[in-house]
Amino acid sequence: MPGRLQNKVAIITGAGSGIGLESALLFASEGAHVVLADVNVPAAEKAASLIEKEYGQQLGIQAHARKTDVSKEAEVKALVDFALEKFGRLDVMFNNAGIMHPDDDTALNTEEKIWDLTMNINVKGVWYGSKYAILAMRANKPDVDKGLQTGGSIINVASFVAIMGAGTPQLAYTASKGAVLAMTRELAMTHAREGIRANALCPGPLKTPLLMDFLNTPEKRDRRLVHLPMGRFGEAIEQARAALFLASDDSSYITGTDFLVDGGLSACYTTPLGEQVVPPPVGLASGITSKYGAT
Ligand code: NAI
Numbered sequence: 001m002p003g004r005l006q007n008k009v010a011i012i013t014g015a016g017s018g019i020g021l022e023s024a025l026l027f028a029s030e031g032a033h034v035v036l037a038d039v040n041v042p043a044a045e046k047a048a049s050l051i052e053k054e055y056g057q058q059l060g061i062q063a064h065a066r067k068t069d070v071s072k073e074a075e076v077k078a079l080v081d082f083a084l085e086k087f088g089r090l091d092v093m094f095n096n097a098g099i100m101h102p103d104d105d106t107a108l109n110t111e112e113k114i115w116d117l118t119m120n121i122n123v124k125g126v127w128y129g130s131k132y133a134i135l136a137m138r139a140n141k142p143d144v145d146k147g148l149q150t151g152g153s154i155i156n157v158a159s160f161v162a163i164m165g166a167g168t169p170q171l172a173y174t175a176s177k178g179a180v181l182a183m184t185r186e187l188a189m190t191h192a193r194e195g196i197r198a199n200a201l202c203p204g205p206l207k208t209p210l211l212m213d214f215l216n217t218p219e220k221r222d223r224r225l226v227h228l229p230m231g232r233f234g235e236a237i238e239q240a241r242a243a244l245f246l247a248s249d250d251s252s253y254i255t256g257t258d259f260l261v262d263g264g265l266s267a268c269y270t271t272p273l274g275e276q277v278v279p280p281p282v283g284l285a286s287g288i289t290s291k292y293g294a295t
Contacts, residue, residue: 004250005091006147008031008032009091011094013068015065016040019236019239020038021047033062033063035066037097038067045065054291062087066078071128073128091153098122098157099121101172122179126156126180138194138196155243160203185200201239202260202261203239205228207234211233227265239261
């Protein structure tokens, strides 16, 4: 059976860690050629090399790492140009890279430089990624034999904090994610007649470096855990699966959504009591890394 992204070309930003890493692995396992963009070059290169080993020959796909700072327009343009040179098209743009700065705080305490840095990566990065993806996707030619169409799918990572207020302040981050939601809706409307879909993925709190580095004490983690209906943080692979759905033609009639993957957090008044009965899923990265060892 062909994979859900068979013959498609996907760019994933922030692909060296967390959601981006699991998504790059999952997209490749579904038949996509993947371009892994990150400021952390060794992490992106390691991931690309693991993908080549695990899926390259078996599925006939390629994985390439590209050093990209998404807040720099020229680097994002070069990233998309690279995908076009290698593969001649771009079907999926996963604008996933983002930061939550440790000095992000209240309206009173957040410094302008933290605000600007957060906005440059989390908002401008998504704008640049969307801009060059749209230009590339406009040029996509249909290929019926390969199951390829015109247009494409843009997935922008926002957050549940764009929808809910946090009493534990992170003002710049929250504002940046609200901007991603609003921007994505407008992208979806502006380009709907070009066959380009745009959706915002809104993850709940996850067990990835971004949040776990921020919540560096048991007290900080417990302050959040008490609000989570399932009693646990989410896993990167659970976001990757949602991103795969939004990337693939399975979601062909879905555009402009705030796609919440938050374990029920945003629907929660009081959390249920009791033990968690279903264990969280295991991601792809750990299994593949242990199979091939450090590269
Ligand atoms: P992560 O910290 O595990 O991975 C983020 C990756 O982005 C890293 O590899 C990092 O090097 C890269 N990156 C950072 N700045 C970059 C830049 N300027 N250009 C290119 N790459 C850059 O984070 P995680 O958890 O996987 O987060 C991914 C996205 O999900 C982010 O947009 C984040 O805001 C969002 N998110 C995360 C949540 C969580 O609880 N972890 C919750 C809601 C949203």
